[in-house]
Amino acid sequence: MPEHREDESKTALIVGDGVGSILRLRELLTRQGFLVLQAPSTQEALDVLAAGHAELVVLDAGSYVTLQQRAYRLTAVNRLTGVIGASFDLSEVYQAFATEVGRLVHYDRMGLILRQNDADLEGRVLRLAPDQPATGWHEGVFAIEEGTGVGWVMAQQRPHIEQDLAESKQFTEDESLLKVGIRACLRLPLIVKGGVIGCLCMDSITPHRYGNQELELMVPLSEQLAIAIEHGRLFQESNRLAMTDELTDLFNHRHFYSQLEQEFNRTLRYGHPLSLIMLDIDHFKQYNDLNGHLGGDEALHRIATLLVNSTRGVDIVARYGGDEFGIILPETDLQQALVHAERIRCAMECDALKVQRASGGERLTASLGVACFGPDMHQVEDLVRVADQALYRSKAAGGNQTSAA
Numbered sequence: 142m143p144e145h146r147e148d149e150s151k152t153a154l155i156v157g158d159g160v161g162s163i164l165r166l167r168e169l170l171t172r173q174g175f176l177v178l179q180a181p182s183t184q185e186a187l188d189v190l191a192a193g194h195a196e197l198v199v200l201d202a203g204s205y206v207t208l209q210q211r212a213y214r215l216t217a218v219n220r221l222t223g224v225i226g227a228s229f230d231l232s233e234v235y236q237a238f239a240t241e242v243g244r245l246v247h248y249d250r251m252g253l254i255l256r257q258n259d260a261d262l263e264g265r266v267l268r269l270a271p272d273q274p275a276t277g278w279h280e281g282v283f284a285i286e287e288g289t290g291v292g293w294v295m296a297q298q299r300p301h302i303e304q305d306l307a308e309s310k311q312f313t314e315d316e317s318l319l320k321v322g323i324r325a326c327l328r329l330p331l332i333v334k335g336g337v338i339g340c341l342c343m344d345s346i347t348p349h350r351y352g353n354q355e356l357e358l359m360v361p362l363s364e365q366l367a368i369a370i371e372h373g374r375l376f377q378e379s380n381r382l383a384m385t386d387e388l389t390d391l392f393n394h395r396h397f398y399s400q401l402e403q404e405f406n407r408t409l410r411y412g413h414p415l416s417l418i419m420l421d422i423d424h425f426k427q428y429n430d431l432n433g434h435l436g437g438d439e440a441l442h443r444i445a446t447l448l449v450n451s452t453r454g455v456d457i458v459a460r461y462g463g464d465e466f467g468i469i470l471p472e473t474d475l476q477q478a479l480v481h482a483e484r485i486r487c488a489m490e491c492d493a494l495k496v497q498r499a500s501g502g503e504r505l506t507a508s509l510g511v512a513c514f515g516p517d518m519h520q521v522e523d524l525v526r527v528a529d530q531a532l533y534r535s536k537a538a539g540g541n542q543t544s545a546a
Contacts, residue, residue, distance in 0.1 A: 416478035
């Protein structure tokens, strides 16, 4: 008869001889905090329970496992639905998903392959949990090639299980997976409105880890994940459109002021330097009259690309309005900002657009005004006004110049 251990708060006794079911049951009960013991007979298990030396006796391991997994699945789906409804932050959703799956199905690594767009055969790898062991599966672009497990699942829109890669070797990547210790794989397509947006990949170093029970648990969870990803993408796209100028793909006027406000407040708090460049295209009206609005739009888009390529990653480039642009330079004093402004002016002067002249023969160049935060500035409009005044001096002097406040 199994002895009750005084140092354990809960003891569970299992009766049965189904090895697979008993192993799964041990895993489930251990996660619940039980000390799991196997009783040699039903009568002995019931005697131990009657004596108060056990809190739970399971007579049918298979049925108990099935019921528990269904209950866990419903709970997990409900929790995920709550996270999805409360947050459009995909990183938060991914973290919640990895946690919920870990309560239901063991995995040694899990990740997503997300299709970049409908016509692209490339995806992006996102690891939802640390590799155990490290497998060299790096985040980044992934080619969705014919003959791969991911490619098959996405093309067929059906899940697939490889119970032992050492035996199956069905797909092109199986050999490389074996080399890093992966033995079993579960792949599930992520489908939204009839279209595949990606693939959920779960790998284990234990052969025969995944079967129909794991698949039954994971299908509704993967469906919830697909919905969450689609909602998150739509939210991100709407945010992008709200802050982006449609013509130039730069930040728009509203987001320019939002970002400038943040940097301005940071400067007030920490005393770090902050500079602003206001830029206006010389002779743009004449150029637009000569080449038409489509030609003018093309020029603005090309100038926007030039500005991005001529500034640093930390700088914030925005279309202020019309043919005027604003460039916020965090952690930059006036002298440094002048150097950056001159680099931009020279790039504009040397650009290929100079071969296309305005009606009077003038080239498209830029006038720039540069200002740096000063002690007499109390709001963002003060910095913009001073930079504008410097810009007007450049325009009044004939254009294609940089002036400092």
